[in-house]
Amino acid sequence: MKLFSQYKGLRRANYILFIGRIVTNMGAMIWPMLTLILNKKIGFNATETALFTICSGILFLPANLLGGHVADRFNKKRVIIYCDIVSIALFVISGFLPLSIFSICVLLVGAFFQTLEGPAYQALVADITPAEKREKAFSLLYLGANIGLILSPTLAGLLFNNYLWLCFVISGLSISVSTVLIGLFVKDEKLDEAPTEDVEESADDGLNIWSIIRNSGALIAFIISLAFYQGAYSQFGYLMPLDIAKAFPEKGSVIYGTITSVNCFLVVLFTPIITMVFEKVDLTKKFALGVILQAISFAAFLMSFGIIGGYYISIALFTFGEILTTIMMGAFLAERVPESHRGRIFGATNFAGAFMQGITQFGSGRMFDAFGPAYAWAFSIAMTMVAVIAALMLVYLDKKEFSQLYVQAD
Template identity: 65%
Template sequence: MKLLAQYKGLEKENYILFFGKIVTNLGSMVWPMLTMILHKKLGLSATDTATFIIVSGVIFLPANLWGGHIADHFDKKKVIIGCDMISILLFIISGFLPLSLFSMCVLLVGAFFQTLEAPAYQALVAKITPPDKREKAFSLLYLGGNIGLIASPVLAGLLFHRYLWLCFVISGLSISVSTILIARFIRETDGEKENLLHKDAAVSGGSILKIFLRSRALPLFVLAHTFYHGAYAQFGYLMPLDISRAFPENGAFLYGTINSVNCLVVVLCTPLLTMFFEKVSMTKKFVTGILLQAISFLAFLLSFGVIPGYYLSIVLFTLGEIMTSIMIGAYLSSRVPEQYRGRIFGLNSFAASFMSGVVEWTSGYLFDHLGLSYAWGFSIGMTMVAVVASLFLIREDRIEFAEQRI
């Protein structure tokens, strides 16, 4: 009970968003299987699958920046609701179209608007939550999302062969539940006044670029997160390719169960790690999470065709994911003035999405032409770049944000 008690005292809106995340991700059945849909159902090679995902990612890149700008200049709640309505319509339409690259493109247009709203969603969480409770709020939201994801990958694996279209429709319907909750129960506050190191930039004529360039810690954080997230994308790309090569017949179902283990570990361990590392600085949590990801990739490399090895690897991967996920939103919102948060979230997502495309294409090429070991080795190398950057971040953040040490 003490693990759950740490989430007491948050705003009512935090709990509404938590429940909304559960429902939305319970219906999130397409994305865990995207690589297998392209590779198995549509017959694309590993390189072509990566190319499709990369082209989609390139198209999505402006959405991160535009979404950040929109979030800082318009009502965040209205931005979220408007984007959700378009996504719901397109997701449901794509489910009733014959499965093809065209129907996948319709789905991706809907996903574009989900990307467009993401900075507004993150900025809204920061805005409705007192500064000293933000890490708990982002932890709760992350926990809710993964509670929903426990069942969805397994259901998607079961529907994959005969009823794949239902996955598309259910995804749209689940978003509609979250949209109704936000429209009915979420209110925007006027925002709190915070004593930030960069408060002198929060004046007329200031910009997120000026704040970013004046800092040594923020560029290091974005650099570390960019390489970390680029390698993290292998969870939805290289892992399913690895598993489908080892188990051609049952790969989809096995990967679905691995997704569910990922979510189960998140649900069981997020409250535990949030409480256990409460007194540890956010930057040290960050480097710990990245190191665990590097170790998990090495474990995947050594576990080809060994099912228990896959499950051990995903546990290590998930522990690293928890350590980073609970601090990213809280870190950025505590280091940047309130009126610039949408843009810093958008900039961070832009860089991370760009690197994800680079990593997926490169690892796809290595997978097709040199083999699985080279693809995993490349991913481990990318993660180690993030480790080095995050180690430098610890020192720079301690110096630059001495008054805000969290």
């Protein structure tokens, strides 16, 4: 069946990373609930929650850039393993500490090292995968991440009131399984590719990453669109739970947990389908359609306050947009940036997205406290529309700038 056979032909390491993602995210119980922990357990209001998230996010910003440089300078596999070891220890320790701002900060230091390894992980996938298979490889990795996430948010919602500490411990232990798999079965080795296969091979290795970005209108448009898209995307873990908790004070955590699980279930069900159906569609057009769907989903969330069915319709629209954008990002960047700079371009895009997340959360948090959820969602829609405009510009600029990629695709 083509739906599943499309993932055949990848290297063994791709399938190991796929399994590792499943296991890791089966234990990823804290992050979907972090806003509710700060809001319901610690007692922060929406603005305070946003400020705490922004302050921690500011500390994470250097991790994205530093992680990109480290990924390009050192063995990516070792970077991932060393960062994982630190994260595992801190996640488990935070679970046995009394719940407080201090224990949350211990958790966030562990998350800092997860952020630090992010560019190495993304660049490793690009390095071990042939150019023509990269979109499938990133699609498979994304699929594995969401297979693991199907049950974890719902379980976290059930543990939230009385056994929250278990979520911290399970998160750390699940990462350890992935770390062992990567350590035993994944090699950090670059493929020998013909110079004509990728634009990446013809780029000047002497340029720094900022020069590469500055000289490419398509990359600038992509980074702007992606930053605003990811800034708005963060509302999935920030504004959405605040909205639901306000509408359903007693059972908000359980409802939000099930909505998160629906998101993951839809990703698992539709990622292979969307990957196959849109296989021949240009990467930039997939991205533009995904961003447009995000804007529509936010409008649906705005109109769904207190309507549980509306939340599920909105999350479905959100998920289809998420799938389209996520499966193309890694392949898009890997084909347009030199191999020697892959870690840094992933770090730079992660930095831009994290920066805009802070702005979006702060703005929507102020709107939420001052005027209510509707104004907060309207602010988020405005942020997404910037991403839509930049994505539409990208469709034109990329085809003009990287015309040889489109000739090969034809």
